Amino acid sequence: MARGGESLARVAVAVRAGAAPLWWSGVLGAAVGALPPGLTGRRVGVFAGAALLLLAAAAVFLARRGRYARLAAEAGRAARQDILQDRAVTLRNRRRARRWWLLAAFPAAVASSFAVPVAGGLLVAGLGAGLWLKALWVGRREAAGDRLLWVSADRLAAGGGPAGRHVTAYRATGIAAGDAAPGGARRR
DSSP states (O other): OOSSSOEEEEHHHHHHTTHHHHHHHHHHHHHHHTSSOTTTOHHHHHHHHHHHHHHHHHHHHHTTHHHHHHHHHTOEEOOTTOEEOOHHHHHHHHHHHTHHHHHHHHHHHHHHTTTSTTHHHHHHHHHHHHHHHHHHHHHHHHHHHTSEEEEEHHHHHTTTOTTSTTOOOEEEEOTTOSSBOTTSOBOO
16 A cells, blocks of 8 residues: 555444435435335334344344454554545545435335335344444544544445455554544544
């Protein structure tokens, strides 16, 4: 990776970007999905949906954790010439890159309710919850190491997310850098 002049995006913010849209699409999809009785009935749908929510959240939370940890442990210091991307810019870019998936989440959750009510919506909500939990996990690693983790914005845009195959290294800065707190939340 070249030293200097590179645009860097926060790892935790990139992870967290899809959490809110998926969560709210899932919750709204589950609420609308509770209206039709479906093939299995509402009670079975709610229990199946609760199980899917937990499984999806756990799967997303645990996916690629080893790679995140390895990249974090090997993170080099950011150069003085590197440009730290705003939290809002990272969120906007990540959501635009995944907009079709995010937009399809709500109709898919509602459509699945005609077979198993509520379950599809809770599955989508579980995906959002898993991303949020993973962002918190990255934030705890950042706080414990007293440094913030950054990824090249160009490599992030190439696809695969902040731990995808295009990402070969993270950069680190002090805890006060940027406009997002550890975990990717808005700095207060």
